[in-house]
Amino acid sequence: xxxxxxxxxxxGAPLGLLALLAIPLALLxxxxxxxxxxxxxxxxxxxxxLALAAGVVSPWRRLLPAALALxxxAALALxxxxPQRTIAVPVEGASVVLVTDHSGSMSATDVEPDRLSAAExxxxxxLDKLPKQTRVGVVAYSDGPDGTLPPTTDRDRVRGTIExxxxxxxxxxxxxxxxxxxxxxxxxxxxxxxxxxxxxxSDGKTTTxxxxxxxxxxxxxxxxxxxxxxxxxxxxxxxxxxSPLSPPIAVPPDPETLKQIAQVSGGRAFTxxxxxxxxxxxxxxxxxxxxxxxxxxxxxxxxGAGLVLLIVAGLLSLPRLGRLP
Amino acid sequence: MxxxxxxxxxxxxxxxxxGPMPHALLDALAIAVTQRVAGALPGDRRAAGVGAGTELAxxxxxxxxxxxxxxxxxxxxxxxxxxxxxxxxxRTLTTWLAIDVSASMAFGTARRLKWDVAExxxxxxxxxxxxxxxxxxxxxxxxGEPTLRPPRGSKAGLVALRRALSTGTAVxxxxxxxxxxxxxxxxxxVARLPGLVVVISDFRDQRDWARPLGALRARHAxxxxxxxxxREASVPAxxxxxxxxxxxxxxxxxxxxxxxxxxxxxxxxxxxRDALASELRRLRVDHASLSTDEDWLLQLGRRLx
Numbered sequence: 001x002x003x004x005x006x007x008x009x010x011x012g013a014p015l016g017l018l019a020l021l022a023i024p025l026a027l028l029x030x031x032x033x034x035x036x037x038x039x040x041x042x043x044x045x046x047x048x049x050l051a052l053a054a055g056v057v058s059p060w061r062r063l064l065p066a067a068l069a070l071x072x073x074a075a076l077a078l079x080x081x082x083p084q085r086t087i088a089v090p091v092e093g094a095s096v097v098l099v100t101d102h103s104g105s106m107s108a109t110d111v112e113p114d115r116l117s118a119a120e121x122x123x124x125x126x127l128d129k130l131p132k133q134t135r136v137g138v139v140a141y142s143d144g145p146d147g148t149l150p151p152t153t154d155r156d157r158v159r160g161t162i163e164x165x166x167x168x169x170x171x172x173x174x175x176x177x178x179x180x181x182x183x184x185x186x187x188x189x190x191x192x193x194x195x196x197x198x199x200x201x202s203d204g205k206t207t208t209x210x211x212x213x214x215x216x217x218x219x220x221x222x223x224x225x226x227x228x229x230x231x232x233x234x235x236x237x238x239x240x241x242x243s244p245l246s247p248p249i250a251v252p253p254d255p256e257t258l259k260q261i262a263q264v265s266g267g268r269a270f271t272x273x274x275x276x277x278x279x280x281x282x283x284x285x286x287x288x289x290x291x292x293x294x295x296x297x298x299x300x301x302x303x304g305a306g307l308v309l310l311i312v313a314g315l316l317s318l319p320r321l322g323r324l325p
Numbered sequence: 326m327x328x329x330x331x332x333x334x335x336x337x338x339x340x341x342x343x344g345p346m347p348h349a350l351l352d353a354l355a356i357a358v359t360q361r362v363a364g365a366l367p368g369d370r371r372a373a374g375v376g377a378g379t380e381l382a383x384x385x386x387x388x389x390x391x392x393x394x395x396x397x398x399x400x401x402x403x404x405x406x407x408x409x410x411x412x413x414x415x416r417t418l419t420t421w422l423a424i425d426v427s428a429s430m431a432f433g434t435a436r437r438l439k440w441d442v443a444e445x446x447x448x449x450x451x452x453x454x455x456x457x458x459x460x461x462x463x464x465x466x467x468x469g470e471p472t473l474r475p476p477r478g479s480k481a482g483l484v485a486l487r488r489a490l491s492t493g494t495a496v497x498x499x500x501x502x503x504x505x506x507x508x509x510x511x512x513x514x515v516a517r518l519p520g521l522v523v524v525i526s527d528f529r530d531q532r533d534w535a536r537p538l539g540a541l542r543a544r545h546a547x548x549x550x551x552x553x554x555x556r557e558a559s560v561p562a563x564x565x566x567x568x569x570x571x572x573x574x575x576x577x578x579x580x581x582x583x584x585x586x587x588x589x590x591x592x593x594x595x596x597x598r599d600a601l602a603s604e605l606r607r608l609r610v611d612h613a614s615l616s617t618d619e620d621w622l623l624q625l626g627r628r629l630x
Contacts, residue, residue, distance in 0.1 A: 044568035045429035046557045051577040053590035
């Protein structure tokens, strides 16, 4: 699982941080104890020779026990404040359906190396970022949804379905979305569509079939957000399939419709005209969808660390100094 | 070196006094000291030039300005010309006592403090020096600028000596590694006539004193009295102790239960005292080593016998 884990540290009881004031107090105490020991030292003219006989104690060895003890106090004070760490955990039973357009316009080469290949590579990245237990489905469409894979955890089958696409045909976005919604929530059952999402990648206008915005409303009702990615540049063309001599066909993306779909369904809309950017979008979607942030209390870790530091400080200083630092 | 300010002095807290000084022992010591300085009897010591004395130096014709009382009747009668008789002048012995009054002298763990021993030695040798019309000069060092008290004889000398000793030692916190060397140098400049110089010190943490001491030895009889305490030679196993050097104020925390530390301390101290003894031997200076746990007067007498 390669889910990005933000290392945010928060405190359940921030008032406990006041215990950190014990550190300056401890320093003051150490200083006072040192002064006291000096005040009650025995007069001894051969003190210099005695120091020579005892040998030189390196400064770090002299200061290490005190430093460790202070660190222990710091760790225990932090433990008192109930430290919590925010971590990303996979959502149980999350499913994502990749709805991928492979109409004829996907063969346009305005995106390196061409739109379809870029989409496939980005989908790979997306799969890598997803937690393993997240189920992924695929709906590949052109004239209509043709390659459909119900949500599964078998990544190889997902990859196979994605790679099997070839660019040809029209764009029936509405139908494809409907199929995706049906696989996520069979029979319009809202409870089955929990923690689900659809990622729609398209590069052009819906040319055939149902109005996709209407389908997005159904998705909204079922609580399935649709994240849309508009791929391609404004002035992209493909060779005319009728005859190489005919003028090429313009295939600009349709970001307005896709934006509307995302807005209606409660998802987000992205536009991309570059393979790297596309991968970035998929990567961030991969770590965002199907994971949620949870705060875990890590007090025992801090308390344990404080205890260990205290014991080490004692072991270092007791045999040599006969006291804690 | 810039003159250091005078350090306040006080009688050490645990002062025991030098203890009894039996006359018999002092008399025995007198003989030993007398032998050391090649006989301090009247007329024993020559001085430069001529003056009043008992030993004949020369008889020469009377010259204008000579004291007529010096005219030798027999020589004048024999030669028919007035002659005067000149004698070798007599000088009494001048003893210089250079006494260490540094804070490290105010230490002792046995019968008395090192300072008590130093005081006793100074008193005993001072009283001996004041016999036969001798004079005693004092030089105390280790408390800032060394203090010189010019030689005095008889009661005045004894009073000056007692007064100098009654001021005690320097309070803690003053350290001058050249105090001994400076004091010896000053004694060498002041003491023109040959005499006896007694240095009473613990010779601890002092530097560069060999040269001025050697210069003194060239003209005077020199006696070095080293005072030490048994605790300075070895430390007992009493666990962790914090000690502070009374002069430098250096604070040391040591675990004395470690045999290695005690052994090393003993070795270092022995090495230091051996180096001191060999240095004094090299300078051909008499060396008396007195401990605070023994009868110092007996020790001194034995050492000088």
